Amino acid sequence: MLGSGIVLGCDYNPEQWSADVWQEDVRLMRQAGVDLVAINIFGWSYLEPRPGEYDFAGLDRVVELLHEHDIKINLGTGTSSPPPWLTTLHPEILPTAADGTTRYPGGRQAWCPSSPIFRRRALALVEQVARRYGEHPAVVLWHVSNELGCHNAHCYDEETAEAFRRWLRKRYGTVDALNDGWGTSFWSQRYGDWSEVGLPRQALSARNPGQQLDFHRFSSDELLDYYRDEVEVLRRHSTVPITTNFMVTAHIRNLDYWTWAPEMDVVANDHYLDHRLAAPTAELAFAADLTRGLAGGQPWILMEQSVGAVSWQPHNLAKAPGEMTRNSLTHVARGADAVCFFQWRASAQGAEKFHSALIPHAGTDTEAWREVLTLSATLDRLDEVAGTTVEADVAVLFSWQSWWSCDGESRPSHSVRYLDQVHRAYQALRDLGVTADVLAPAADLDRYRLVVVPCLHLISDREAAALGAYVAAGGHVLVTFYSGIVDQDDRVRLGGYPGAFRDLLGVTVEEFGPLLPGDEVALDTGARAGLWTERLRTTTAEPVARYVDGPLPGVAAVTRNAYGAGTAWYVATELRPDALRDVVRDAVGAAAVRPLGPEGDGSVEVVRRSDGHRGYLFVVNHGTHDIEYAVTGQELVTGDAVDGLLRVPAGAVRVVREAVR
DSSP: OOSSSOEEEEEOOGGGSOHHHHHHHHHHHHHHTOOEEEEOTTOHHHHOSBTTBOOOHHHHHHHHHHHHTTOEEEEEOSOSSOOHHHHHHOGGGSOBOTTSOBOOSSSSOOSOTTOHHHHHHHHHHHHHHHHHHTTOTTEEEEEOSSSTTTTTSOOOSHHHHHHHHHHHHHHHSSHHHHHHHHTTTGGGOOOSSGGGOOOOOOOSSOOOHHHHHHHHHHHHHHHHHHHHHHHHHHHTTOOSOEEOEEOOSTTOOOSOHHHHGGGOSSOEEEOOOOTTSSOHHHHHHHHHHHHHHHTTTSOEEEEEOOSSOOSSSSSOOOOOTTHHHHHHHHHHHTTEEEEEESOSBOOSSSTTTTSOOSBOTTOSSSHHHHHHHHHHHHHHHTGGGTTOEEOOSEEEEOOHHHHHHHTSSSOSOTTOOHHHHHHHHHHHHHHTTOOEEEEOTTSOOTTOSEEEEOSOOBOOHHHHHHHHHHHHTTOEEEEESSOSOBOTTSOBOSSSBTGGGHHHHTEEEEEEEEOOTTOEEEBTTSOEEESEEEEEEESSOEEEEEBSSTTSTTSEEEEEEEETTEEEEEEOSEEOHHHHHHHHHHHHHHTTOOOSSOSSSSSEEEEEEEOSSOEEEEEEEOSSSOEEEOOEEEETTTOOEEESOEEEOTTOEEEEEEOOO
């Protein structure tokens, strides 16, 4: 992908340091085995200190210094944040919030995606950078902007309003079709002319959900269009692969990466442990599996992660000894062929001065630096794994558009959040030791034994029909509540819930029955559930579990339906984790899925990468006790032969090259 073997890389910001530090940096990079360095991510104000005046002396020196030391370059286009002179000359490029107020410079991404002035100035810079370095032998990857849409995905100024109207004209063709798509007969919102259509700015009441959904789609497309413009410039001067860093993570939902991924020469993701979550390590595994799905199952790049603490959470926890290595190898296990960090040297100033780095403020006589050296040596021993792919018999369907729709302003329960439900279903599979691919609703499902569909609130008719055909042909599916409710226009499917999945699941739901937070109901299996119930009647399905108390005693809470040659399970309530795991276990068994890992609390992950002939079994022990795993082969981390039983110490990772299959 970026050369042979597993790549170790980092962000480098030499403009933060004097030139005499640069020599020391490249020496230490060589010592640490750094293969790839991302530079010029935030370089605009240095490259173009005044309008139209370019100064490449510093960047030239850094590029040549890295090249002399045989370190490859991931070259940023430098456009991620405008320089002060640009926002001073053209304050109209600044983003506008939903309340109509301007967001000012001082942070980053202080630009509106629909601003033609920003785009023109940015592309002029890209032209200069691409012309100068497009054929440089050290440049092996282009890095467009940085974390596009992290802060400025949604802008509400008049230029954006006009761009939104153009996008809507292309999508709907006529104002009448727009009115139908948005259901504007409600609350006297019907439009008579395109000029009347605005943005979903803050209002006195709940806003039109169709308008909000389309604004999400438009905003994602608008930034993708900007990405394409930078790519077009780069292509004129270079044949090097081009990408940008996605943010597949729990707290960013602004871009529909299923539409972005086909535009990438290689998929790259930034991921940081989020200690605001109940299970940060489980979310790491999910994000890695989703990134692999975006990459079409092929290897991908972990463009950023942290050595230790980040700087932007309420409580920025340091990583325990060995945790950074364990996190890194979990990404490799799940398909990453490159492991990169933000950043090389911890900043002495600026908003991220307390963000960890490969070289911490305390320097190289530190445990953090020694663990970096250990990780580097370990990645070198895993070089032969590069290019292999992850094996999985189970798929989880995931949709950013369903996330936008499900978490809208007006919904049956604000305690039901899309990503929470996805994580719960994924956690049940992880606890059972099952590896899953995370895929788009439109993906080809034929090779999977089981497909899990958590809270897929919005789904198109075509996607729903494809899922039904998969089951009819002998597949197995497990669907959780609040799925199939609306179509691609956010229009409720009439005739009873769960809408698109009524026939597949063999049930009809007359009414949702949300529960108050903390309230629980009991099932006749002994399980307990909360948050959600449904007034459900079976048509062709058989009840697996019923409520014994609460508002709907005797009503089915879990069902199973024979559909064609396959089976469809439905979970109509939020089962407690152990109860959900029990149902998922039954579905896994019925689909003849063989878990790789042991059943437990997810503290042990087992994932196999292979090339179709030789397998590489990753055993990640997040727990506090040593474990044993039955396998035979050559262990790559320690170099030991394994004859039937592998011992994995607490907190360690072992990778076994299995015998040729």
